[in-house]
Amino acid sequence: MIGLAIDTVDRVFLTYKVQWGRNMKSRIAMLILSCLLFSGCALTRGEVDIAVPEITNPDSSVVVKLTEISDRRVFEKNPRKANIPSLKDGEISDSSVTKRAVARKRNAFGAALGDILLPKGRTVEAVVREALVKAL
Numbered sequence: 001m002i003g004l005a006i007d008t009v010d011r012v013f014l015t016y017k018v019q020w021g022r023n024m025k026s027r028i029a030m031l032i033l034s035c036l037l038f039s040g041c042a043l044t045r046g047e048v049d050i051a052v053p054e055i056t057n058p059d060s061s062v063v064v065k066l067t068e069i070s071d072r073r074v075f076e077k078n079p080r081k082a083n084i085p086s087l088k089d090g091e092i093s094d095s096s097v098t099k100r101a102v103a104r105k106r107n108a109f110g111a112a113l114g115d116i117l118l119p120k121g122r123t124v125e126a127v128v129r130e131a132l133v134k135a136l
Contacts, residue, residue: 045088045115048102049122052131064136069129071099082106088115099123 075085075092086104091097100123103116118127 043105043113045117046105047117047119049119050102050127052127052134055134057136066129066132066136069125069132071123071125073098073124075101082110082112086112088112099125 073085075087075098077086077090077092079086082104085098085101086092087097087101088104097115097117100117100120101115102118102124105113105116107113118124
């Protein structure tokens with residue numbers, strides 16, 4: 001793999017008639033490889049677990065009763081605006097995915113790329129309920 005990267009660097013140097021030593025070519029090849037290996041892919045689906053922080057409630061407070069937490073987001077296949085919920089590959093009819101969806105990855109031009117979901121077994125409703133119970 002490193003040999004291929006060095007050959008690529010050699011071709012670039014020959015094209016632009018740059019005369020550098022083998023050591024410099026190796027460094028540039030390693031730089032190219034490390035950029036490729038350590039860069040994340042925005043096109044794939046990612047998972048993130050949202051941890052709700054512990055909050056100390058005041059000694060005297062008002063009683064609040066949560067009766068129902070419901071996720072009423074409406075997903076669209078190709079929305080015109082970035083604030084409208086959507087999923088990659090139009091998986092909006094699969095409720096096991098939509099209940100876990102929290103975000104979309106976007107490029108510099110605003111085009112939707114990959115999804116960000118909660119881990120399996122967690123839903124947006126459960127995270128919101130947990131946050132409200134701890135906060136109130």
